[in-house]
Amino acid sequence: MNASRPLKLDARRVALTHYNERTRQPLEVLCGLDLEVSEGELVTIVGPSGCGKTTFLNAVDGLVRITSGEIRVDGRVVDKPGPDRAFVFQHDCLFPWRTVRQNVAYGLEIQGKLAKAERNERAAGFIELVGLHGFAEHYPHELSGGMRQRVNIARALVMEPQLLLLDEPFAALDAQTREFMQVELLKILARAKTTALFITHQINEAIFLSDRVVVFSARPATIKETIAIDLPPGRTLAIKHEPHFVELEKHVWRLIEEEAARTGMMTAAA
Amino acid sequence: MAMQHTTAGAPDTVQPSAKPLEVPVRSYWQRNENWLLGTISMSLFLIFWELVVAFGWVNPLFTSSPSRIVSAASDMFADGSIYEHIAVSAHEFAVGYGLAIVIGVPLGILMGWYSRVNAVLEPFVSALYATPRIALLPLILIWLGIGIASKIAIVFLGAVFPILVNTITGVRTVEADFIKVARSFGCSDRQLFLTVALPSSVPFLLAGLRLGLGHALVGIVVGEMYGATKGLGFLIATAGARFQTDQVMVGIILIASAGVAMTELLRLIERRFERWRPNLRG
Numbered sequence: 068m069n070a071s072r073p074l075k076l077d078a079r080r081v082a083l084t085h086y087n088e089r090t091r092q093p094l095e096v097l098c099g100l101d102l103e104v105s106e107g108e109l110v111t112i113v114g115p116s117g118c119g120k121t122t123f124l125n126a127v128d129g130l131v132r133i134t135s136g137e138i139r140v141d142g143r144v145v146d147k148p149g150p151d152r153a154f155v156f157q158h159d160c161l162f163p164w165r166t167v168r169q170n171v172a173y174g175l176e177i178q179g180k181l182a183k184a185e186r187n188e189r190a191a192g193f194i195e196l197v198g199l200h201g202f203a204e205h206y207p208h209e210l211s212g213g214m215r216q217r218v219n220i221a222r223a224l225v226m227e228p229q230l231l232l233l234d235e236p237f238a239a240l241d242a243q244t245r246e247f248m249q250v251e252l253l254k255i256l257a258r259a260k261t262t263a264l265f266i267t268h269q270i271n272e273a274i275f276l277s278d279r280v281v282v283f284s285a286r287p288a289t290i291k292e293t294i295a296i297d298l299p300p301g302r303t304l305a306i307k308h309e310p311h312f313v314e315l316e317k318h319v320w321r322l323i324e325e326e327a328a329r330t331g332m333m334t335a336a337a
Numbered sequence: 338m339a340m341q342h343t344t345a346g347a348p349d350t351v352q353p354s355a356k357p358l359e360v361p362v363r364s365y366w367q368r369n370e371n372w373l374l375g376t377i378s379m380s381l382f383l384i385f386w387e388l389v390v391a392f393g394w395v396n397p398l399f400t401s402s403p404s405r406i407v408s409a410a411s412d413m414f415a416d417g418s419i420y421e422h423i424a425v426s427a428h429e430f431a432v433g434y435g436l437a438i439v440i441g442v443p444l445g446i447l448m449g450w451y452s453r454v455n456a457v458l459e460p461f462v463s464a465l466y467a468t469p470r471i472a473l474l475p476l477i478l479i480w481l482g483i484g485i486a487s488k489i490a491i492v493f494l495g496a497v498f499p500i501l502v503n504t505i506t507g508v509r510t511v512e513a514d515f516i517k518v519a520r521s522f523g524c525s526d527r528q529l530f531l532t533v534a535l536p537s538s539v540p541f542l543l544a545g546l547r548l549g550l551g552h553a554l555v556g557i558v559v560g561e562m563y564g565a566t567k568g569l570g571f572l573i574a575t576a577g578a579r580f581q582t583d584q585v586m587v588g589i590i591l592i593a594s595a596g597v598a599m600t601e602l603l604r605l606i607e608r609r610f611e612r613w614r615p616n617l618r619g
């Protein structure tokens with residue numbers, strides 16, 4: 068939407084075929100996918116289950132190799148995980164033997180650029196940022212689900228990535244915590260000025276968070292439609308009840324329904 | 338629900354309470370219940386044992402009795418004969434169990450981490466692990482003689498396999514999710530091993546040490562029953578042959594106490610390493 072701003076992510080004609088070693092069947096997951104994300108944008112990906120959203124995000128992180136096409140972040144071709152990208156996994160996946168501080172400092176420790184004192188200081192700043200002041204020395208099992216997910220996000224943010232990749236980070240949370248976390252995430256990202264690519268199954272979450280919602284088609288995934296979300300910044304949860312929001316929601320839902328119907332997942336319902 | 342829209346901030350940003358919550362006052366009995374119950378049941382058992390012997394209901398030649406055991410023990414400590422036995426057994430245990438740790442843990446890590454190393458050694462480990470160690474005793478005696486070396490070898494063989502097998506399992510069963518997280522942070526193989534595989538295998542490793550400890554103690558007793566001249570196992574075997582039940586009991590109690598003490602020590606170490614685990618033992 069902001070053609071003036073430089074491109075953070077530039078994915079062109081991305082194709083990816085999984086080869087299942089057990090059944091020896093190739094599976095075409097992504098097929099000629101184009102996606103551009105400008106600096107500072109928050110783009111959400113929605114689409115029917117199993118269409119290849121996680122696979123695409125993994126490819127952007129460099130965790131899996133694409134079969135053809137090209138993914139560039141800040142103009143550099145992605146071939147392996149790098150410090151310019153950070154991934155927030157669906158399950159919080161915190162290391163249970165590390166305290167909150169040690170978990171958040173993990174990426175810095177792996178990178179090995181900063182001394183321990185500096186790492187801890189940086190970590191402390193981000194623990195503060197996600198609203199967990201005073202919990203630095205707690206172990207993950209001593210935190211609630213929402214708090215763990217904040218640590219998970221802080222662990223990625225502390226790397227000060229150019230591009231933050233989030234794969235259904237709130238899926239395991241209860242409905243209420245989830246809504247609060249959405250508001251929090253917007254604040255956190257605004258403060259950290261991070262570009263983000265976010266996967267979700269919840270359409271209202273996608274619209275609430277995004278500058279743009281990208282709807283993936285059924286597998287093999289291409290982009291079915293991109294919807295610019297023209298809601299003002301500084302959103303509060305109340306916006307979810309405004310007519311325009313509801314309209315957008317219906318529109319996205321219809322698109323996904325069409326795709327799901329194509330895979331035969333919900334023929335009758337549609 | 339309407340409240341939510343206005344309070345868009347997160348009530349989730351809780352602060353830890355400045356002062357700890359007041360712990361409800363519990364009586365001395367409540368705080369020490371497990372410990373007290375154990376002591377009472379043990380005392381009752383000892384009294385019962387003493388009484389059935391005192392009333393002549395059972396023959397002390399078979400069962401001995403608490404007072405007889407105490408007097409036998411004080412004799413043995415007084416004339417100093419017991420110290421040699423303890424020293425020899427302790428020596429065998431320390432060297433055998435120590436070697437089992439020094440060899441079992443690194444080898445287990447290698448086998449768990451490098452599938453090639455595992456492929457080469459796995460058949461040997463499986464075969465030896467499945468063989469009752471006692472069946473190897475004659476061979477060990479032929480190779481190492483009846484001196485202390487054969488005893489150490491038996492203790493070692495008993496302890497090394499549980500340690501080895503548990504370490505292998507620990508290093509192998511790293512959660513795939515953790516590996517993915519580490520990789521996404523650009524972890525090298527070496528870092529993956531140090532920051533993920535090793536810490537997540539610590540509980541397995543400690544369980545292996547605990548199992549190995551029990552096997553090592555068995556090894557002492559079994560090893561000293563063949564061609565030994567000293568040691569607690571030897572003491573138990575010879576006293577038994579002469580129907581000196583009191584002395585047999587002294588030997589058993591000494592070995593059992595050493596086992597309990599060392600198991601407790603390992604538990605303490607485990608607690609130190611597993612502070613991060615949720616406490617499931619109420």
Ligand SMILES: Nc1ncnc2c1ncn2[C@@H]1O[C@H](COP(=O)(O)OP(=O)(O)OP(=O)(O)O)[C@@H](O)[C@H]1O
Nearest residue numbers: 085086087094096115116117118119120121122123
């Ligand atoms: N490692 C793999 N090997 C082979 N096939 C895989 C592998 N990972 C995923 N797939 C297949 O790729 C397809 C896309 O999976 P992916 O996880 O990207 O879907 P998704 O859109 O994230 O689904 P969901 O919304 O349910 O999370 C699925 O059909 C899956 O079976």
Ligand SMILES: [Mg+2]
Nearest residue numbers: 120121122234
């Ligand atoms: Mg997915």
